[in-house]
Amino acid sequence: MQISPYKDEYGLNWLTVIVIPEDEFMEEINKNTKLTIQLCLLALAIALGLGLLIVQWITKPIKKLSKAASTISHGELNQNLPIKGFRELVILAESFNKMTKQLAESLNNLERKNQELQQLDKLKDEFLANTSHELRTPLNGIIGIADSMRDGATGPVSELQKKNLSMIVGSGDRLANLVNNILDFSKLRHRSIKLQMGSVGMREVTEIILAFSRIMLGGKDLQLINAIPSDFPPVEADENRIQQILHNLVGNAIKFTDSGVVKVSAELIDVNTKIAITVSDTGIGIPEDKHEAIFESFEQGDGSTERQYGGTGLGLPITKKLVELHGGNILVKSTPGIGSEFTFTLNISEQHPQSSHLESSTPNQISLLNTEHLAASVPEPTYLESEINQAQTSILASSSKKEGEFKILIVDDEPVNLTVLSNQLSLHNYQVIQANNGQKALDILAQDFLPDLILLDVMMPGMTGYEVTQKVRKTWSLYQLPIMMLTAKNRVSDLVIGLEAGANDYLSKPFQKEELLARIKTHINLKKLRTEKAHIRQTFGRYVTDEVVDNVLETPEGLKLGGERKKVTILTSDLRGFTNLSERLAPEEVVSVLNFYLSSMADIIISFQGTIDEFMGDGILVLFGALNPRKDDAKRAIACAVAMQQEIKLVNKKMAAWGYSPLEMGIGINTGEVVVGNIGSEKRTKYGVVGNQVNLTYRIESYSTSDEILISETTLIEVGESLLRIDGQKLVQPKGVKQPINIYNISGIAGEYNIFLQKEEEIFLDLGEEILIQYIILEGKHVAENLFSGSLVKLSAKGALVKSDSRETNSIPSVLTNIKINLFPSNNLGPIADDIYGKVLDKPVDSGYFYILFTSKPPEVKALLDAQYSKLIN
Numbered sequence: 058m059q060i061s062p063y064k065d066e067y068g069l070n071w072l073t074v075i076v077i078p079e080d081e082f083m084e085e086i087n088k089n090t091k092l093t094i095q096l097c098l099l100a101l102a103i104a105l106g107l108g109l110l111i112v113q114w115i116t117k118p119i120k121k122l123s124k125a126a127s128t129i130s131h132g133e134l135n136q137n138l139p140i141k142g143f144r145e146l147v148i149l150a151e152s153f154n155k156m157t158k159q160l161a162e163s164l165n166n167l168e169r170k171n172q173e174l175q176q177l178d179k180l181k182d183e184f185l186a187n188t189s190h191e192l193r194t195p196l197n198g199i200i201g202i203a204d205s206m207r208d209g210a211t212g213p214v215s216e217l218q219k220k221n222l223s224m225i226v227g228s229g230d231r232l233a234n235l236v237n238n239i240l241d242f243s244k245l246r247h248r249s250i251k252l253q254m255g256s257v258g259m260r261e262v263t264e265i266i267l268a269f270s271r272i273m274l275g276g277k278d279l280q281l282i283n284a285i286p287s288d289f290p291p292v293e294a295d296e297n298r299i300q301q302i303l304h305n306l307v308g309n310a311i312k313f314t315d316s317g318v319v320k321v322s323a324e325l326i327d328v329n330t331k332i333a334i335t336v337s338d339t340g341i342g343i344p345e346d347k348h349e350a351i352f353e354s355f356e357q358g359d360g361s362t363e364r365q366y367g368g369t370g371l372g373l374p375i376t377k378k379l380v381e382l383h384g385g386n387i388l389v390k391s392t393p394g395i396g397s398e399f400t401f402t403l404n405i406s407e408q409h410p411q412s413s414h415l416e417s418s419t420p421n422q423i424s425l426l427n428t429e430h431l432a433a434s435v436p437e438p439t440y441l442e443s444e445i446n447q448a449q450t451s452i453l454a455s456s457s458k459k460e461g462e463f464k465i466l467i468v469d470d471e472p473v474n475l476t477v478l479s480n481q482l483s484l485h486n487y488q489v490i491q492a493n494n495g496q497k498a499l500d501i502l503a504q505d506f507l508p509d510l511i512l513l514d515v516m517m518p519g520m521t522g523y524e525v526t527q528k529v530r531k532t533w534s535l536y537q538l539p540i541m542m543l544t545a546k547n548r549v550s551d552l553v554i555g556l557e558a559g560a561n562d563y564l565s566k567p568f569q570k571e572e573l574l575a576r577i578k579t580h581i582n583l584k585k586l587r588t589e590k591a592h593i594r595q596t597f598g599r600y601v602t603d604e605v606v607d608n609v610l611e612t613p614e615g616l617k618l619g620g621e622r623k624k625v626t627i628l629t630s631d632l633r634g635f636t637n638l639s640e641r642l643a644p645e646e647v648v649s650v651l652n653f654y655l656s657s658m659a660d661i662i663i664s665f666q667g668t669i670d671e672f673m674g675d676g677i678l679v680l681f682g683a684l685n686p687r688k689d690d691a692k693r694a695i696a697c698a699v700a701m702q703q704e705i706k707l708v709n710k711k712m713a714a715w716g717y718s719p720l721e722m723g724i725g726i727n728t729g730e731v732v733v734g735n736i737g738s739e740k741r742t743k744y745g746v747v748g749n750q751v752n753l754t755y756r757i758e759s760y761s762t763s764d765e766i767l768i769s770e771t772t773l774i775e776v777g778e779s780l781l782r783i784d785g786q787k788l789v790q791p792k793g794v795k796q797p798i799n800i801y802n803i804s805g806i807a808g809e810y811n812i813f814l815q816k817e818e819e820i821f822l823d824l825g826e827e828i829l830i831q832y833i834i835l836e837g838k839h840v841a842e843n844l845f846s847g848s849l850v851k852l853s854a855k856g857a858l859v860k861s862d863s864r865e866t867n868s869i870p871s872v873l874t875n876i877k878i879n880l881f882p883s884n885n886l887g888p889i890a891d892d893i894y895g896k897v898l899d900k901p902v903d904s905g906y907f908y909i910l911f912t913s914k915p916p917e918v919k920a921l922l923d924a925q926y927s928k929l930i931n
Contacts, residue, residue, distance in 0.1 A: 070235035086494060111194065113699040123918050125153065191414040193237050197566040200229035201477025204570055210480035243289035252295040252382060258894050259292055259334060260285040260298075263321045266303040281307075284322040284336075292332060293406040298379050300785040305372040306336040306399050313398070314340030326402065331385075334808065337401040342393035351389070352377045364830050376401075436853050463581055464488040464506075468498040468525065469514040469543070474566075478543075480511060481570055487577075495520030499528060509581050515544035515555065523558040536587040539580040544566070620734020625682040625746065626694040626772060628667065628702060630658070632675040633721040633763050634894060634913020641915070642717075651675060654708055665697035680746060683733045691728050691775035696801060696810035698724045703814065705764070720914060725758025727769040749793070755802055756791035760873045762896050762910045764814070764856070766803045773801055780807045784816065787899055789873065800907045821851040821858055821908070822929040830859070834870045835894075843867065849880075856910040858897065869907055876909065880918060891915035 063071040077423065182339040185855075206214060207222040214222070245715045260283065267281045274810045277700070292299070303321070310319045317339030328335050343351060351373050391397035441511045465487050467478045472493070479489050492498040495517055515522035526540055541562040542555045555563045564575055568905045632654070639647045657674055662669055662679050666687075677698070682690035701724065709719035731751030736745055761767045773781070782805040805813025812879070827848040834843070851858035861868045870876055878893040895909035902908055914922065 070767055070875045073452070075634075077705070082488060087743050100414070121150075122432070123620065125157070153192070178488050178643060182453040185305050186291070192232075195473070196229050196233050197568070198471070198473030198477055200226050200233070202473065202482060205477065205484065208481075208484055210484055221359060233648055233857055253297060254293055254295055256408040257294045257296045258289075259323055259332070259403075260287055260289055262299055263916045266300060266319070268308055269304070269306050270311060272310060277311070277314075277636050279311065280318045282318060282320040284320050286323075290325075290329075290332070291406045291408070292403040294383050294403055298382070298437075301714070302379050302401065303336070305335075305376045305641055309399075310336055310338035310340060310397070314338040317396070322362070325405075331402050333400050333402050335398055335502045337396060337398040339396040342390065342395055342397055343391040344393055345391075348389050348391065353677075354551030375522055380463060394397050399554055425706065438719065440645055463510070464490065464508040465577070466490045466492065466501065466506075466508040466511045468492045468511065468517070470494055470517040471514070474514065474543075481573070482577075485574060493520065494518065495525040498525060502532075507533075509536065509539075509584060509771060510577060510579075511540045513540055513542050515542055515551070521552060526555070526558040526560050529776075532801075536584055537557065541576060541580065553778070582887045595691060620732040620736065620747075622730055623683065623686060624728065625680050625686070625733065626691045626775070627731070627746070627751055628677075628679040628681065628698060628726050629692050629754050629758045630677045630679075630698075630722055630724045631758055633723060634718075635675040635720065636717060637892065637913045637915060638720075650712070650715075650717065653711065657704055657708050658701055662697055665693045665700065667693070667697055671873065678751075681731070683746060691772050692806065692808070692810065694726050694728075694772070695766070695768065695776060695806045695811050697801075699805055699810075699814055700725060700765065702764050703812075714923060718914070718919060721763030721912065723761030724766045724891075725754050725756075725761060726766065726769075727754040727757055728772040729769075748754065752793060753791060756794070758791055760787065760800060761897070761907045765914060766814075767800045768803050770801070776806070781805070782807075782813060785899070789871070817854075819853040819856055819910075820855045821856070822926070823851055824849060824925065824929070827860070828925075830878050831881070832859070832876045832878045834867075835875040835877060850906075852922065852929060854926060856908060856909050857922075858902070861905050861907070869905065871898045872897055875912070878909075880921070889915075891918055893918050 063073050065071065078400065109630060203222045203225040205211070206217050207226065263283045263285055270281060307319060307321065319336070319338045319461055321334065321336050323332050323334045325331075353374060377387050380403075383403055385404070387399065387401040389397060389399050438455065465482060467469050467475055467482075467489060468491075469475050469478070470493055475491050475493065479491065482489050490501060492501055492504070493687040495869070496519060498511070498513070513522045515527060522542055522544070527544075529538060529540065539561040540559065541564060542560045543564050543566060544551070544555075552563045562879040564573065564576065571827055637653075638650075642650070651674075654757035655677070659669060662677070665681075667679040667681050668683050670680050670683075679694070681687075681694045681697075687693075700808060705722050712719055716834065727750055729748070730748040731748035732749050732825070736747065757767050758771055767787075781801075781803055783801050783805050785802040787800050787802070788797050789800055804816055827850050829848050830846070832845055832847060834845075843865070846862040847868075848860050848862070849857045850860045874897045876895055876897065880889045880893065880897060892913075893915070894912060895911045897909040898910055900908040911922075
């Protein structure tokens with residue numbers, strides 16, 4: 058309710074009372090309240106939005122800084138942050154950018170320094186290698202010339218001269234060992250030696266080292282004993298480095314022991330997981346206070362031993378480092394005047410030991426006497442283990458032969474090296490030819506001079522030894538012309554490059570004269586063995602095929618009597634009328650014709666990988682799949698037969714040029730199980746096949762006419778009818794076969810071989826005047842008793858139609874039967890004495906007639922019938 062005073066115009070005072078309902082009154086208030094709340098919420102949202110924008114504006118550059126820092130932590134230093142905003146953030150970003158720039162520059166400088174250090178390290182390695190090469194060349198000359206002079210290469214020498222020359226040789230050896238030890242020590246300090254771990258038999262390696270070390274005894278009353286049991290387990294180690302360890306320890310023991318024993322023994326330790334190898338001696342011993350010092354660089358027991366025994370003091374430190382690289386340790390027990398024991402430990406291998414490579418571990422004694430290991434490193438096969446054994450045995454036998462029979466080409470640009478090698482080899486009566494560069498060596502070889510061995514230096518001006526080897530290998534194989542590289546470059550990479558280039562061997566300078574001569578004898582004897590084996594293979598291969606030769610010569614059971622059952626495809630061929638032809642020729646002419654024919658056929662057979670079992674006069678027996686069965690044996694047999702029939706046409710061109718009648722050949726092919734193997738006795742053996750399938754093949758071939766190829770149904774099934782061109786099918790009953798069999802006349806095979814014969818249809822023309830004949834039916838190889846009369850009424854290029862005058866039922870021969878004919882030409886008073894042979898064709902004909910195909914025609918008959926046929930066609 059609302060009361061309002063009011064005074065009208067008449068002066069009266071009024072009170073105006075207005076009554077408002079509560080709902081209408083509160084409605085306006087509620088609207089205002091709601092509006093107020095909405096405005097407050099809007100103000101809050103605006104405030105929050107502005108707050109978020111302000112926070113994002115402030116934190117965005119901070120996030121950029123954080124992301125950039127994370128990126129830098131991952132190695133990406135190229136960061137530049139263009140940050141705007143508060144002054145403090147801008148200052149922080151500028152500082153961050155300067156820091157990243159400085160860090161990137163520092164790391165780049167560090168990378169450059171590292172690259173420079175790597176380059177310097179590489180240059181250092183090259184410097185050491187080249188320096189060692191330059192050192193070894195004059196060392197090799199000093200040692201070699203002095204040694205050869207001591208042996209009398211330049212004439213007799215007195216005992217005093219021998220003594221002085223021996224001192225020169227000994228000093229050279231010491232200097233060479235110093236160079237090698239320094240190189241090894243440098244590698245160990247920089248940990249650049251990488252071990253080639255494998256399973257190694259310690260007894261075998263020890264035996265090799267002791268064998269090498271016996272050369273060092275020099276007349277000492279000293280026994281070298283290998284006391285490691287033969288059944289001792291192998292170790293997990295680098296064989297070359299284990300040899301180096303043993304070489305150093307055994308050599309050290311020999312050097313400081315004048316008499317007594319140097320023994321290598323071993324025992325299991327640490328619950329059979331490790332072994333301890335001990336090298337003991339009965340030498341001068343080492344004082345206890347020196348036990349640690351001897352393993353330090355350039356240290357020995359004391360100064361007096363260095364003066365008395367010599368040495369560099371690097372052998373034991375190198376040995377210690379190598380043992381530690383294998384995860385073992387080494388210690389010494391020694392008593393002065395009694396002897397010393399050096400014991401080192403190695404881990405036992407769980408695998409069987411690998412065959413020893415006979416490689417000496419010291420760089421100047423890299424031994425490649427095991428040529429089987431050498432052959433595995435070159436591109437083509439070289440020597441078999443049996444040949445190595447034969448060659449090493451024959452070294453002793455070769456001492457009784459004249460070594461002057463062997464020629465050696467020496468190639469080196471250093472005159473001193475040529476002199477050394479010439480002196481050493483001339484003492485053993487080798488013929489030596491010298492060349493001072495690679496091109497001159499190649500020129501000598503180009504003049505048809507083939508030495509037994511080339512000794513080739515690697516580092517030569519103009520053309521390196523590697524290049525010379527590669528050029529030589531383009532003409533001569535490894536066993537035809539062995540190459541031994543002699544060089545002061547003794548890194549493994551150099552050795553590998555040499556072997557890959559085609560070298561047979563690789564010997565580092567300075568080398569031991571005995572080792573050089575032993576290797577020369579080994580390679581020469583290997584070459585002789587290879588040459589003899591090639592001659593045996595060539596000679597043997599003239600009697601049997603290469604597959605049989607390989608089986609006999611290369612397999613342990615090659616000569617073992619016996620056989621095995623195999624499914625093979627058999628091909629046999631036979632010439633028609635060759636016996637008749639041979640009767641008209643001198644024996645020398647028969648052999649010449651036969652050799653030409655068989656040689657031509659053999660080339661075809663070999664090209665289709667057939668195994669020639671034997672030549673039977675003018676017949677050939679070929680096996681497909683006897684030695685190495687293949688899925689396509691039957692296909693290759695048919696393709697081979699077609700190629701043989703094509704080849705016979707080329708053979709006949711030569712026969713015509715010689716004035717001989719053409720040859721005609723039939724071929725039979727059959728597939729079945731036979732027994733294949735060595736048949737005979739221990740004194741006389743033949744590799745061949747036996748079985749009724751062989752006989753069946755001969756029967757099938759007997760049904761063929763000239764230029765026909767007949768195959769059995771088993772061969773047809775094996776190949777597939779879709780691939781073959783079949784000109785006819787015959788059901789025959791061969792002797793010895795219970796049921797008739799189908800044989801098929803084949804004139805080609807499709808598929809991968811795609812080879813076909815060109816068939817010419819026989820056109821039979823009527824003779825104006827019949828030619829009288831008499832004929833006898835042949836039963837197999839035998840002549841029947843009945844003689845029948847008849848005449849030739851039609852003639853073709855290769856056959857005729859015969860009319861029988863006899864009414865006897867047996868006067869008409871069966872299809873595929875062979876007959877012998879004599880002609881009675883009208884212009885002759887009697888029959889032509891020469892026999893004609895033919896085969897009855899499977900061709901429809903009237904009763905009393907039969908078609909034949911001539912299989913053998915004497916020259917007189919051939920001339921007569923050819924003249925008659927020429928008249929008919931003209």
